[in-house]
Structure formats: C-alpha cells, structure tokens
Amino acid sequence: MDRKTRERIVYGAVWLACLAPFVWLAAQAFLAELGANPIERLIRQLGVWGLRLLIVGLAITPLARILKQPRLIRFRRTVGLFAFAYVSAHLLTYVGVDQYFDFGAVWRDILKRPFITLGMMAFVLLVPLAATSTNGMIRRLGPQAWRRLHWLIYAIVPLGVVHYYLLVKADHRPPLVYGAIVFVLLGWRVAERLRNLRS
Ligand code: HEM
Numbered sequence: 001m002d003r004k005t006r007e008r009i010v011y012g013a014v015w016l017a018c019l020a021p022f023v024w025l026a027a028q029a030f031l032a033e034l035g036a037n038p039i040e041r042l043i044r045q046l047g048v049w050g051l052r053l054l055i056v057g058l059a060i061t062p063l064a065r066i067l068k069q070p071r072l073i074r075f076r077r078t079v080g081l082f083a084f085a086y087v088s089a090h091l092l093t094y095v096g097v098d099q100y101f102d103f104g105a106v107w108r109d110i111l112k113r114p115f116i117t118l119g120m121m122a123f124v125l126l127v128p129l130a131a132t133s134t135n136g137m138i139r140r141l142g143p144q145a146w147r148r149l150h151w152l153i154y155a156i157v158p159l160g161v162v163h164y165y166l167l168v169k170a171d172h173r174p175p176l177v178y179g180a181i182v183f184v185l186l187g188w189r190v191a192e193r194l195r196n197l198r199s
Helices: 003-030 038-066 069-096 104-110 112-130 135-141 144-168 172-199
Strands: none
Touching: 003 038, 003 069, 003 112, 038 069, 038 144, 038 172, 069 104, 069 112, 104 112, 112 144, 144 172
C-alpha cells in the first residue's frame, strides 16, 4: 500500500472516530433510548464529547513530539472542528430544545448561573478559531498571527473544565480527572516553551 492510500485510510478513521458519538446519540434519540430525561442527556453528552475532542486536540502536539510523528499535527484541525461542531450542537440543543429559543431566558441564565457564563465565554472564544481554520484564512492572517490567535485554546479548554466542575452537583471526580489531564497537557507546553527559551 502506498503512503497516500495509507494516509487516506488514517484520515477516514479519524473522521469516523469523531463522528461516531454523534451517530450513536442520533440513533439513541431516534429509538427514544435516551432515558428518562432525554434533553438533559443529549445536552450533557454533546458537551462532554465537545470537551473530550478539545482535549484530544490539545494532546496532538505533545503526542506528535513525544512519538516523533510530526504528521499527526495534520489531524489537529479536523479534531478541533469536530469539537466545535459538538459544542455548537450542545449550545443549540440548550437554546432550542431546552429554552425554546427564548433568548431573554438564555441571557438571564448567562447572567445568573456562573457555569453557563463560563460555558458561553468558552464558546465565544472558540468561534474565531473555527472561523479562521481554512487555508485561505490562515494565509490572510499570516502564520504568526494565526498561531497567536490559537493560544485562545489555552483559555477555552480550562473554561470548559470549570464549566463542567461548577454544574456537577454530587460526584466531582469526572471534571477533576479532565482538569488533571488538561493541567498535564498545559504543563507540557509551559515546559517546552521554557526549554525553547533556554536553548
Ligand atoms: C467550549 C464550550 C463548552 C464545553 C466544553 C461544555 C462542556 C460541557 C460538559 C462537559 C457538560 C457536562 C456533561 C456531563 O454532565 O456529562 C456540560 C453541561 C452543560 N452545558 Fe456545556 N459546554 C460548553 C459550552 C456551553 C454553553 C455555551 C452553554 C449554554 C449557553 C452550555 C450549557 C450547558 C448546560 C445547560 C449543561 C447541562 C447542565 C445540567 O444538565 O444541569 N455549555 N457542558
């Protein structure tokens, strides 16, 4: 098998892996198997998959460096855009299905509930990253400015984790586990920057 075919297969596998939770959720919704509170389950599942993919996106660079596989970096954009799609579907389900597009009620929720405030902040910061993900936009901004803009991800992912932590009422372990993973990944970036400054 030549390299191009192998790369196409890997790319297809990444797409399928990112799409699978959505297909699974859609099938469960279609079969009315989302449990006693389907709207809450849908919102939560879309949110948690959005967060997981954001974290996978954050892990790609360290993995590529540690495994000495620079080609992995190419998957960052796909994973990031899928994360944006999940978080957008999460927001849309909340605004449309939970709040019936009552934007006044959504706004009051943003002001009143800190976890919604933080979730919204994360989403607003994510929009420019998704909007500048095309090759044309990268060229227009210039690689330096584009890279700087993408530093926003270091605020977005922790905001997503705190959003999760604040909304959990009983078992805080899951958001704490995500928080620990994000802490390690961000720590790796800081260590790498320090290494680069010294060399
Ligand atoms: C980057 C942005 C965001 C991420 C990563 C994210 C992630 C999450 C996660 C992980 C959960 C909990 C899932 C679980 O319990 O298993 C959640 C729940 C939730 N999120 Fe988000 N979220 C984001 C943005 C937003 C926004 C913008 C809103 C609304 C304005 C929102 C509203 C909610 C609501 C209403 C819940 C469910 C709360 C409940 O059931 O009590 N999220 N989100």
